[in-house]
Amino acid sequence: MTPDSFATIANLVKARSGIVLTADKGYMLETRLSGLMKREAIVSLDLLAQKLRDGRSEALLREVVEALTTNESSFFRDGKPFDHLRKILPKLHATRPAGQPIRIWSAACSTGQEAYSCAMILAEMKAQLGNRPFEILGTDLSRDVVTRAREGAFTQFEVQRGLPVQLLVKFFRQEEGKWRISPELRKATRFEERNLLGDHRILGRFDVIFCRNVLIYFDTPTKAQVLGAMASMLTPDGVLYLGGAETVLGITDRLQAIPGERGAYELPQALARAS
Numbered sequence: 001m002t003p004d005s006f007a008t009i010a011n012l013v014k015a016r017s018g019i020v021l022t023a024d025k026g027y028m029l030e031t032r033l034s035g036l037m038k039r040e041a042i043v044s045l046d047l048l049a050q051k052l053r054d055g056r057s058e059a060l061l062r063e064v065v066e067a068l069t070t071n072e073s074s075f076f077r078d079g080k081p082f083d084h085l086r087k088i089l090p091k092l093h094a095t096r097p098a099g100q101p102i103r104i105w106s107a108a109c110s111t112g113q114e115a116y117s118c119a120m121i122l123a124e125m126k127a128q129l130g131n132r133p134f135e136i137l138g139t140d141l142s143r144d145v146v147t148r149a150r151e152g153a154f155t156q157f158e159v160q161r162g163l164p165v166q167l168l169v170k171f172f173r174q175e176e177g178k179w180r181i182s183p184e185l186r187k188a189t190r191f192e193e194r195n196l197l198g199d200h201r202i203l204g205r206f207d208v209i210f211c212r213n214v215l216i217y218f219d220t221p222t223k224a225q226v227l228g229a230m231a232s233m234l235t236p237d238g239v240l241y242l243g244g245a246e247t248v249l250g251i252t253d254r255l256q257a258i259p260g261e262r263g264a265y266e267l268p269q270a271l272a273r274a275s
C-alpha cells in the first residue's frame, strides 16, 4: 500500500470516528479489511483507498470504519466502577424526587455487556432504591454491535468472562445455544447507533455515564471534545466512568477525579452548583 493510500484511509476513518490510525497500523488494515475486500472483489488496499477517495460509496466507508473499531468488552469489566456504582446509587436515589428514573448511558457500549451489567445492579438493588424506575441507554458507532447488544444473546465464552454464576442463573435463559438476558432487563435497556463525535444533547442529562476504553483511540482534541460533551450531559452530582488507561488530566478541567476512586470522575463543585 502506498503512503498516500494509507493516509486516505486513515484520514477518512479519523474524520468519521475519531479513531487515529498511526503509520504502524498497516498490518491492521490488511487483517481487518481483508474480509470485506474479498467480498467486494477489491484486490488491494490501494484500490480500496481509491474507491473511498471517489466518495461514492457511503456504505463502503461505514463498513471500513466499523471493521477498524475494536469491540472487546465483558460483563463487569474492571470491577471497580461497578462497585462504585453500587455505592453511589443509594445517594442518587435519596436526592431525587420519587418516580424520577435513574438514567445511565453506556457510551461506546459495544455488544452491551456494560449496559446489561448496570441493569443487573439496578435490578438487584430494586428494593433498596424504592422500586425507582431506571433507564439505561447503550450507544455505539458500529451498527453490527448495536444489533448484537439489542439481541442480548451471549455465548458461553462471553458469559464466563466476569459474570458471576448467580447473576447468570438469575437474569439469563438458555436459548438456541446462547444465553439470553431476561425480557425485563432487555425492556429497561435501549440501544442505538450514535457517534461520539456528534451532538447528543437531545438525549438529556444522565446520572451516570460510562465512556470506557474508547477515548484511547482518539487524539487529545477529540478526547477534549467528547469529555466536554459528557460533562455538560451529567447531572450536577453525576458520575462519569472512564477506562483504566484513560484520564481527564491535562485534557479538560470540566471534570475531576473522585479521590480514591480510580476511573470515576465528577463535575468540579463550583460547576456542579452553577448547573
Ligand SMILES: C[S@@+](CC[C@H](N)C(=O)[O-])C[C@H]1O[C@@H](n2cnc3c(N)ncnc32)[C@H](O)[C@@H]1O
Residues within 6 Å of the ligand: 016, 017, 018, 019, 069, 070, 071, 072, 073, 074, 077, 107, 108, 109, 110, 111, 114, 139, 140, 141, 142, 145, 194, 195, 196, 197, 211, 212, 213, 214, 243
Ligand atoms: C473496546 S470497546 C469498549 C466497550 C465498553 N465500553 C467496554 O469498556 O467494555 C470500544 C467501542 O467504541 C466504539 N467506538 C469507536 N469509535 C466510536 C465513536 N466515534 N462513537 C461511538 N462509538 C465508537 C467501537 O465501535 C467499540 O464498540
